[in-house]
Amino acid sequence: MIKVLICLLLQQAEKVSAVWSVTFENQDYCAVKGSSVEFKCSYNYPDDESVRETAWYKGMLQDGIWERVKLSVLPTYKNRFAYRGDHVHNCSLVLQDLQEDDTGYYYFWFDTNRFGRNSKQSVYLSVTELKASIRPRRVSAGDNVTLECGTDCQSPRIIWFRNGHIVTQPEFRAKIQDAGNYSCAIEELKSVQSDPVALDVWYSPLNVSVEVNRSSLLLAGSSVILTCRSAANPAADTYTWWYSSYFSNSSSELQVGSGQVLNIASVELAHSGTYICQAKNRVGQSRSAEVLLTVEETVHPFIVLAVGIIVIILLVLPVVVIWARKRLPHSDADKEVRDGTVLGKKNPSKKQEMKPVSHGV
Template sequence: MIKVLIFLLLQQAEKVRATWSVTFENPDHCALKGTSVEFKCSYSYPEDESVRETAWFKGMLEDDTWKREDDTGHYYFWFDTNKYGRRSKKSVHLSVTELKASIRPIRVRAGDRVTLECTTTCQNHRTIWFRDGRRVMELEFHAQTEHAGNYSCTIEGLNSLQSDPVALDVLYSPLNVSIEVSGSGPLLVGSSVTLTCRSAANPAADTFTWWYRRDVSNSSLQLQEGSGQVLSISSVELTHTGAYICQAGNPMGQSRSAQVLLTVEDTGGTAGGVKAFTFLDVFFIYLD
């Protein structure tokens, strides 16, 4: 419920004017739900009377009782003198509004244009936006992965009173595809190894393809090794030595990882292990 603060300008008219009057400083108010609003008025009365009580009423007078359901509506001023009681013929009207945040569209592909709109029935108010609690400066932008989140708007200066959040969903193909290798140290003949394909995607990657290349120096020689997010080799052999690549895909597209080199060590102690590197000039990680 909105908090209504009532202020009276106790400026009596010149007592030579034996008239009744009530003047409102601003007869039309619009306020955001949860904030406060001030009503101000001045009034006059005959010089031979004195004011004993003042009050504000809202709603309709029914059976000598003022009925009100919410804060929106007309407010009347009343004052009682030692002779009469008077109620203003005119009123102050208060409109209570809430903020509504909207995003068009709410689900987009990366690169699509997005528009933010904050609506309220109150006029001449500057609205501001937040995404996951952080200020947003642009109301139109081309969506990228970092734009996904919950958006809300508010009136400038009233940051504690925000609209209900609206989620922006940004769809994109797999990014940062990588291979996670179980275990560490030498990879011995007869041991097991598990390769897991990781990626960031929306929606989550749902198709995976594994590629194997024994001759690391020849990028054209590739064999499809399997499918599924996890590639498990229960008993490795020397022939499993080579470069492994995973490809992750979703309805938005697909991407491949950098290759990971598995080197299998035989019982004679030939050096072995796991190396991850790429020929695409991205990064080099050695895990020997």
């Protein structure tokens, strides 16, 4: 009789348990910091009951006691959670902008017109932060690089970004343009990326060139400044200047200076020739193209002045002569020409005057 009574009570308890229930679609979630997660949930109760209130709780230790604390009273969850369920059977919850402190156990509770029920089981959420790393962090052009993205979540598909642009291969041979800031993300959630990590690619000097502060044709005694430019990482720290004489048939070079700037305060004919700059850093070195400087003798200032005066005289003298001839009085010869006589002779072109002839009586 007692055994029968126990069986009946157990059957009744099972029926009650089946009627009052909370079921979680998944009890273990792993999400990335900054992302969102939805707890899929459903609940049941007797048909003659009606739901008046629902709530989600988080399990927390307070003064050494494990308690369930309603999310709505926790300041850190303000405006970060939304109940997507209803007062019928759906009890789903969405948590947004996840933080590492959100890791923990979550419970559902609902209240009917007669009873309040807590879920016996819970949902466990693990919030992990994506951590990008590069091996090695500093390389020279041509070295192998490996990108790694650490996360506690199981086997998510990771994608990489360099300066905001997608990187197709997590392993590659470094080129100069590969330098930049790299971050990783889960493919399904590209907007949530890890903190960036920098890749520094070293390379020897490139595009070495020489700038001259004035024309390459110089007068003896003038000054000239040559400046060496290059692109390098790290920046070039050694500059060497080489010179080949314009007057020598030999192709031999002489070292004529060091430093990024070569300053020749007073050039001479012997400075005529080609100049080359060599830039060097800890990775390697490169040379510029040849720059030709031509130096000419200086013309003496008195010679320049004398030539200038002669030129002026030659230009002005004809004008002065013409002006003077117009201003001087006319000579007697000119006057006679105007009167029709030349050197005491009558001008044959004029008619002679007829005088009367007197006859004696």
